[in-house]
Amino acid sequence: MCKFDWKVGPRQTATWSSRSTEKFLSIIPSCIYNLSSIVIFEVILNQFQGSLPKNLGNAFPNLEFLSISYNQFTGAIPWSISNATNLAWLQCIENKLTGQVPNLRNLYNLEFFTVSANNLGSGRHGDLSFVSELINATQLTLLEFSYNKFGGAFPTSIFNLSTNLLSLAIGGNYLHGSIPTGLGNLVNLQTLGMENSNFRGSIPTDNGKVSGLGDIELHTNKFSWSIPSSFGNLTLLTTLYMYGNNLIGSIPSSLGECHMLQQLDLSQNSLDGRIPQPLLTGLISLSVSLNLSTNRLNGSLPVEIGKLKGLGQLDISNNMLSGELPSSIGTCQSLELLHLQGNYFNGHIPSSMQELKGIQDIDLYRNNFTGDIPQFLENLNLQHLNLSFNQLWGALPTGGVFENASATSVAGNAGHF
Numbered sequence: 370m371c372k373f374d375w376k377v378g379p380r381q382t383a384t385w386s387s388r389s390t391e392k393f394l395s396i397i398p399s400c401i402y403n404l405s406s407i408v409i410f411e412v413i414l415n416q417f418q419g420s421l422p423k424n425l426g427n428a429f430p431n432l433e434f435l436s437i438s439y440n441q442f443t444g445a446i447p448w449s450i451s452n453a454t455n456l457a458w459l460q461c462i463e464n465k466l467t468g469q470v471p472n473l474r475n476l477y478n479l480e481f482f483t484v485s486a487n488n489l490g491s492g493r494h495g496d497l498s499f500v501s502e503l504i505n506a507t508q509l510t511l512l513e514f515s516y517n518k519f520g521g522a523f524p525t526s527i528f529n530l531s532t533n534l535l536s537l538a539i540g541g542n543y544l545h546g547s548i549p550t551g552l553g554n555l556v557n558l559q560t561l562g563m564e565n566s567n568f569r570g571s572i573p574t575d576n577g578k579v580s581g582l583g584d585i586e587l588h589t590n591k592f593s594w595s596i597p598s599s600f601g602n603l604t605l606l607t608t609l610y611m612y613g614n615n616l617i618g619s620i621p622s623s624l625g626e627c628h629m630l631q632q633l634d635l636s637q638n639s640l641d642g643r644i645p646q647p648l649l650t651g652l653i654s655l656s657v658s659l660n661l662s663t664n665r666l667n668g669s670l671p672v673e674i675g676k677l678k679g680l681g682q683l684d685i686s687n688n689m690l691s692g693e694l695p696s697s698i699g700t701c702q703s704l705e706l707l708h709l710q711g712n713y714f715n716g717h718i719p720s721s722m723q724e725l726k727g728i729q730d731i732d733l734y735r736n737n738f739t740g741d742i743p744q745f746l747e748n749l750n751l752q753h754l755n756l757s758f759n760q761l762w763g764a765l766p767t768g769g770v771f772e773n774a775s776a777t778s779v780a781g782n783a784g785h786f
Contacts, residue, residue: 402428409434413460420444426452433478438462446484451475457508462486470499470514479506483513485538490519492543501526508533515562516541523547523568528554538562540586545569553578560584564610567591572611577602588634589613596635601626612636612660620644620661625651634660636684643668644685649676658682662708666690670714675700686732687711699724710734710755718743725749734758734778742779747771757781 396419397412407429417440422428426449429435433455445468446461457478463486470489473479482503490496496519503509509531520543527537528551535557545567552561553575559582569591576582577599583606592614600609601623609627612634619642620635630652644661649671652659656679666688675697677683683704691713698707699721705728715737722728723745731746732755741763742756751770758781770776 405429406431408432408455411436412440413438415439416441418442421447423447424449426450429453430455432456434458436460437464440464442466444468446471446489448472454478457481459483462513469496472502473499474502474505476503477505478508479503480508481511482506482509483511483538484517485513485515487517489514489517490542492518492520494521496520497524500524500530504529507531510534511536513538513562514542515539516565518543520544523549525549525551528552530555532556534558536560540564540566542566547571548573550575552576555579557581562586563590565589569593571595572597572616574599576600579603581605583629584608586610587614591615593617595619596621596624596640598623600624603627604629606630608632610634612638614638616640618642620648620666622647624648627652629654631655632657634658636660636662636664638664640664640666642666644671644690646671646673649673653677653679655680656703658684660684662686662688664688668692670695670698672697674698677701679703682706684708685712690714693717694719696721698722702726704728706730708732709736712736714738716740720745723748729753731755742766752776754778 395417397417402422405428408431410429410432413436420443425447430453432453435456438460439462442464446466448471451472454475455478456476458481460481461484466487466489510533512534513536515538523544523546534555537558540562547570548568550573552573556579558579561582564586571594572592574597577597580602582603588610595618596616598621604627606627607629609630616638620640622645625647628651631654633655644666650673653676655677659680662684667690669692670690672695674695678700680701681703686708693716694714696719698719702724704725707728710732713736717740718738728749729751730753731751734755735758738759738761742761742765744766746754747766747769753776754770755778757778760783762783765771
């Protein structure tokens, strides 16, 4: 006997839906596929196994919404899905699907297509032929096929997709090559994810034309050349990740125009020059993190750092920064993490740092700080403190983080501890 919950909608069409926090480990009963009037088929957040029937698109000719995300489905997406011409939503996130994406040319009504976190594709050229077939889906707003096994070059047919596209997520595949100009055609794009791939060459400057972009993730690729100054046009940007590339040149001051930016990570590149003052004065919105670590930045830390009063994490470690820390660092009272290690900072540790009441992690390893180890450090809410390999001396505080030897390091200093 086939047991299931179903409802008859206002158009006398059936809906079958199963959402569960109990995570059923089962196979969907085959009799479900006899309900030809199903419009919505939703079985997310379970542990359903097995493959989808090859005749799925024929069994559900009226299907508009298909969501099987967060299960353990295997096998291919049925090629018959192309016959479900009313389909608007195809969501298969985080399963174990394999094979190629079927022909999508007939899915004119498709609005959401997301198959991320599966094993789709072969890692070879031709895996993304389905993208060009989506040109017919004039209402497409979401295209996500990240973290699969798709191979080949960047599909330029993406540039011809619906201008209604809001989200494009293609990272975590075996894609390679350069990104030609054309992303500027997607004028309504809000999220762009191309991370963890093998893209190389320069970052297209026409990204700056997509004024609605709020989230850009280009990290962990092989992009080179400089950061386009046109990124400063993206005034709605909240997240910009470009770490783990081969970017060179200076940090463009124009990024300071991104007044809504909350997270900026340019670490693990070969950026040089000074930290631009306009970057700090313009990005007072930074509330999560500013990470410029592991580059070739030089000069001093601008006094304008004190403008970032809401910043949670500051990491400028492993550069060639020098000079004394500005006392304005003490006005960054939301800081929880401060990593300055691997630079050439000198002078005393500023007394203003005693105002960092929420700080949990300070790393000053391998700099040239001098003077006594400040007593106020024992009064902070520190969970980790690394002062090793500087020129510090004097009596070692005994309270707070200093009570935990495994949380504190002072090795390689002048001594008298």
